Structures are given as C-alpha cells and as structure tokens.
Amino acid sequence: MTNLGLALALFGAAFAVVFAGIGSAKGVGLVGQxxxxxxxxxxxxxxxxxxxxxxxxxxxxxxxIIAIFVLIxxxxxxxxxxxxxxxxxxxxxxxxxxxxxxxxxxxxHQGKVAASGVSLVAKKPDQSGRAITMASLVEFYAIxxxxxxxxAVFRIG
Amino acid sequence: xxxxxxxxxxxxxxxxxxxxxxxxxxxxxxxxxTFSDAVAALRDAGWLDAAGDDxxxxxxxGAQYERLWQLLSQSVxxxxxxxxLTLLNDFQNLKAALKCLLTDSDPTHLYVAPTxxxxxxLTKRVQNHDFDLLPEPxxxxxxxxxxxxxxxxSGQSADVIVDAAALQALSDAANDTDCELLREVxxxxxxxTNMKIAYRCARTxxxxxxxxxxxxxxxxxxxxLLCAFxxxxxxxxxxxxxxTPYAAGAALLQKSTTAFEKWCDDSVTDMVKRAKYVFFGFxxxxxxxxxKVAEIKSVRIILSGKQSGVPVETIKERVRALYV
Numbered sequence: 001m002t003n004l005g006l007a008l009a010l011f012g013a014a015f016a017v018v019f020a021g022i023g024s025a026k027g028v029g030l031v032g033q034x035x036x037x038x039x040x041x042x043x044x045x046x047x048x049x050x051x052x053x054x055x056x057x058x059x060x061x062x063x064x065i066i067a068i069f070v071l072i073x074x075x076x077x078x079x080x081x082x083x084x085x086x087x088x089x090x091x092x093x094x095x096x097x098x099x100x101x102x103x104x105x106x107x108x109h110q111g112k113v114a115a116s117g118v119s120l121v122a123k124k125p126d127q128s129g130r131a132i133t134m135a136s137l138v139e140f141y142a143i144x145x146x147x148x149x150x151x152a153v154f155r156i157g
Numbered sequence: 158x159x160x161x162x163x164x165x166x167x168x169x170x171x172x173x174x175x176x177x178x179x180x181x182x183x184x185x186x187x188x189x190x191t192f193s194d195a196v197a198a199l200r201d202a203g204w205l206d207a208a209g210d211d212x213x214x215x216x217x218x219g220a221q222y223e224r225l226w227q228l229l230s231q232s233v234x235x236x237x238x239x240x241x242l243t244l245l246n247d248f249q250n251l252k253a254a255l256k257c258l259l260t261d262s263d264p265t266h267l268y269v270a271p272t273x274x275x276x277x278x279l280t281k282r283v284q285n286h287d288f289d290l291l292p293e294p295x296x297x298x299x300x301x302x303x304x305x306x307x308x309x310x311s312g313q314s315a316d317v318i319v320d321a322a323a324l325q326a327l328s329d330a331a332n333d334t335d336c337e338l339l340r341e342v343x344x345x346x347x348x349x350t351n352m353k354i355a356y357r358c359a360r361t362x363x364x365x366x367x368x369x370x371x372x373x374x375x376x377x378x379x380x381x382l383l384c385a386f387x388x389x390x391x392x393x394x395x396x397x398x399x400x401t402p403y404a405a406g407a408a409l410l411q412k413s414t415t416a417f418e419k420w421c422d423d424s425v426t427d428m429v430k431r432a433k434y435v436f437f438g439f440x441x442x443x444x445x446x447x448x449k450v451a452e453i454k455s456v457r458i459i460l461s462g463k464q465s466g467v468p469v470e471t472i473k474e475r476v477r478a479l480y481v
Binding site: 030031033034035036037038040041042112115116118119120122123124 | 161164165166167168169170171172173174175232436437441
C-alpha cells in the first residue's frame with residue numbers, strides 16, 4: 001500500500017472541491033432564482049442582484065484553490081507524485097476538511113441571506129448596500145476555514 | 158415543497174409589494190373631492206393604466222383581480238396552498254351556477270375572480286347536470302345542493318349546503334398545509350364566517366336543525382354552543398361570543414355587517430403582517446394576496462362612495478387597513 005498516503009491526500013483535494021462546490025452551487029442557484037424573480041419585475045436591478053449572486057460562489061473557489069495546492073504539494077500536477085506515508089496522506093485529508101464542510105455550510109447559508117437580500121432589493125432598491133453587507137458577513141465563516149486549510153496544507157512536511 | 162422553492166416567487170412578490178398603495182396615497186384618494194379626482198389620483202399612483210370618460214369601476218376592479226391572480230399563478234409553484242386561496246370564490250361561483258340552473262338564467266355576471274375552477278367549464282358542467290365531472294370537493298357539493306334544492310323547491314337549502322362545504326374545504330385545506338400562517342388565517346376566516354352565519358340564523362329565528370346545517374367546522378369556537386346560543390336569539394349569541402377570542406368582532410356584528418366585514422379584513426391583514434419578515438416559503442405570497450385583496454376592496458369602496466356621494470367620513474370608516 002505504498003500509494004495509500006497519496007490516495008488519502010487526493011481524497012482530501014476531492015472533498016475540498018466537491019463539498020465547497022456543492023455549497024456554492026446551492027447558494028448561487030438559490031440567489032439566481034430570487035434574482036430572476038426580481039428582474040422579471042425590474043430589469044434595472046441587474047447590477048445590484050449580480051453582486052449578491054456572486055457572493056456564495058466564493059466557497060467553491062476556495063475549495064478549488066485548496067485542491068490545487070494539494071495537487072502542487074504532492075507533485076501530482078507535474079506527473080511525478082511524491083511518496084506519502086499514510087500519516088502524511090491523512091494529514092492532507094484532515095487539512096482539506098475545514099474548507100470542505102465550512103464551504104458547504106457557509107455557501108448554503110450565504111445563499112439564503114443573499115436571496116433574502118435580493119427580495120429586499122426588489123422591494124427597496126436603495127437598500128442594496130445593506131443587503132450586500134449582510135451577505136458578506138457570512139463570507140467571514142468561509143474565509144476562516146479556507147485560511148486553516150491553506151495554512152495546514154503548507155505546513156505538512 | 159421546500160421553503161426555498163418559493164425564492165423566485167417571493168422576490169417577485171416583494172417587488173410588487175413596493176407598488177401597493179401607501180397610506181398617503183390612500184388618504185389622498187379618500188380626500189379626493191370628486192370621483193374623477195379619485196380616478197386621476199389612482200392613475201397618478203400607477204394603479205390604473207388608463208382612465209377616460211367611460212371609466213367603469215367594476216371593469217377596473219375586475220382587471221386588478223385578474224392581474225393579481227396572473228402574477229401569483231405565473232410566479233408561485235403550483236401547490237395546494239395556492240389553489241386554497243381561491244376556494245371561497247370557487248364555491249361562490251358554484252353557488253351562482255346552481256342558482257342560475259334553477260332559475261334558467263346566465264350566471265356569467267355573477268361569477269367572482271380570482272378562481273381556480275374555470276368558470277366556462279363550471280357553467281357547462283352545471284347546466285348539463287354533469288356534477289360528477291367537476292373536481293372534488295365541488296362534485297359532491299353540487300350533487301347534494303342540487304338534490305336539496307329540487308327536494309325543498311328552495312334555493313336557500315342549496316346555498317346552505319354550498320356555504321357549509323366551502324367552509325369545510327377551507328378547514329380541510331388549513332389542516333393539510335404546513336404553512337402556519339395559512340392555517341391561522343383560514344381558521345379565522347372559518348370562525349368569522351360561522352359567527353356571521355350564526356348571527357343571521359339568530360336574527361331570522363331559525364331552528365336548531367337549520368342552524369346546525371348552516372354553521373360549519375370551527376377552529377376556536379365551539380360549533381355546538383354557537384348553534385345553541387344562536388337558537389336562543391341575538392342577545393344570547395352576542396353574550397356568548399363576547400366571552401370568546403372574537404369579542405371585538407361580536408360587538409361590531411351587532412353594529413353593522415359592514416363594520417364586521419371590515420373587522421374581518423383588518424384582522425387578516427394584521428395577521429399576515431408578520432410575513433414581512435419572512436423571505437422563504439408561502440407566507441409572503443399569502444400576505445401579498447390578502448394585502449392586495451384588501452387594497453382592491455378599499456379602492457372599490459372609495460370609488461363607489463365617490464360615485465354615489467357618500468360622505469368622506471363614512472368612506473374613511475369603511476376603508477381597509479393597509480399592509481404596507
């Protein structure tokens with residue numbers, strides 16, 4: 001089982017990109033539905049609702065960045081993967097979990113806040129700043145797991 | 158259905174909430190010196206597309222109901238909750254169709270909107286006595302109501318059966334839904350309608366068997382007690398109702414039917430106001446529906462009042478509370 005370590009690391013990369021991606025897909029999808037509703041009544045709101053729809057998309061990007069770093073650190077991208085012990089592989093897997101689950105949940109919840117923000121903007125277009133601020137606050141809880149995953153991936157020897 | 162499935166509809170409804178008449182606009186409408194000024198104020202508020210000398214209040218009101226239902230049916234996912242909103246109108250139209258069958262007349266002008274039951278199909282089915290081809294619960298209701306009308310040779314017995322079936326359907330819809338607000342609103346509508354029916358029975362001195370058949374399922378009221386007190390007379394019924402959660406309504410019931418109906422509408426508006434803080438699910442749609450219906454009723458009251466020279470103070474008393 002010489003490749004077990006590498007397999008675990010790749011599982012970690014897959015977790016980071018898939019779960020954070022699911023969170024973003026759900027979030028962006030929900031805001032997209034709400035945006036379509038708002039735009040069907042007032043197409044001039046496009047710029048305002050677009051920002052709200054973009055916000056839950058960042059989690060997927062964070063997961064993708066962590067996965068890329070894992071692939072770089074394990075030399076998978078260069079085509080000559082490094083030998084990893086199962087303990088090292090497990091460390092990569094564990095390092096990816098914060099962004100995987102943090103991204104999943106924060107993406108979904110940020111999507112809900114942003115979709116509510118779209119409804120607010122639809123009724124009161126001058127409130128778009130507040131709607132964006134509220135949705136941005138959830139981003140903080142995507143950035144924290146991203147930082148932890150990022151630092152951990154780079155500290156694995 | 159998940160609450161988030163309503164995201165599109167809620168955003169669209171919120172955009173339309175911003176177009177509801179404000180209290181300032183409503184006040185200027187009430188204070189308008191003439192009917193033409195009121196129509197002009199409505200046009201300025203964007204409520205009416207066009208208004209000329211041949212302006213017809215009924216047509217304008219009908220168009221507003223049509224627009225409301227079009228908006229809801231286009232944006233809200235098809236659900237039992239959405240269909241439940243038109244239940245009372247559907248039964249009202251069934252009653253009209255049956256009445257016209259008995260009197261051999263055309264029911265078209267009696268139909269109310271919005272409705273889920275296509276009125277053209279309803280007319281055809283009822284006039285051909287094809288009651289079984291109507292969807293449930295209308296089929297059984299139409300069959301029973303028609304049989305009762307033929308048996309008693311009176312349209313009143315048919316009306317009683319249709320009204321009771323409507324309230325039963327409303328009560329069943331309330332029990333079937335996951336929407337807490339819809340349950341509350343329908344429970345209130347059932348109770349307030351039963352109060353009105355019981356009061357009418359008391360005033361006209363109906364016996365217990367008629368009263369029990371007319372009064373339907375109640376939520377916060379005891380049907381048995383309501384009927385028993387109604388048979389004893391108006392005073393006994395009002396005394397009983399003053400000890401229920403609907404004491405305020407009971408006091409108005411004695412004053413006038415108009416005041417009682419305003420209380421019913423205002424109570425529903427008050428109930429649905431909490432949906433302003435809900436962003437997913439059916440609640441905001443329900444709230445908008447009742448808000449718009451109350452607004453349309455107010456505009457009708459104002460325009461009809463201006464047309465027939467009703468004093469401003471009287472119009473003010475009748476205008477419904479606003480949601481926004």
